[in-house]
Amino acid sequence: MDIRIVLLYLTSEVRRLAQRWRDDGDRGDVSEKTVTIAVMVALAVGVMAIIAAKVTAKAEGISF
Numbered sequence: 001m002d003i004r005i006v007l008l009y010l011t012s013e014v015r016r017l018a019q020r021w022r023d024d025g026d027r028g029d030v031s032e033k034t035v036t037i038a039v040m041v042a043l044a045v046g047v048m049a050i051i052a053a054k055v056t057a058k059a060e061g062i063s064f
Helices: 003-024 030-060
Strands: none
């Protein structure tokens, strides 16, 4: 899967959720927001791990 597609999806989801939270106001649904943020953080960490693995593999392949 192309990393640009994943990043585009994550950005659009964050924007959608932010807009929904602005529209809804504060209804006391802190647990839902906490879970959503935790999932987004987990996805971001996963994406960073994939990027780090690819960069490391590319760097190890460089020979002088």
